[in-house]
Amino acid sequence: MSKRSPITTHILDVSAGKPAANVSCKLEKQNAQLHWEKIGEGVTNSDGRIENLLSTPLLKGVYRLEFLTKPYFEQRKLTSFYPAVTVHFEVTSPDEHYHVPLLLSPYGYSTYRGS
Secondary structure (H helix, E strand, O other), X not given: OOOOOOEEEEEEEOXXXXXXXXXXXXXXXXXXXXXXXXXXXXXXOXXXXXOOOOXXXXXXXXXXXXXXXXXXXXXXXXXXOOOOEEEEEEEOOOOOOEEOOEEEEOOEEXXXXXX
């Protein structure tokens, strides 16, 4: 069994009352020159989760998750105000697990640090 990624995410579609499956997501880390480097990617499963985003050790720094939400809503034949949602967060303790959930609807979203 493989070790769980130190960064995980899941998406709950609050407008549908269920997980958002088949949403593409990429994980990037800001480098010393303040440029973004892709370090992981995935697609949400039927439970709206991506648990294998990062296979390398976690380092201190600023990260971002970009969720491509437009195709998800188009598949549901809905219009969405946000074609993508980007969440920036800072890792200060690399030995901890970082779970970054996204609560999503066609015209709004929120996020928080989960467990």
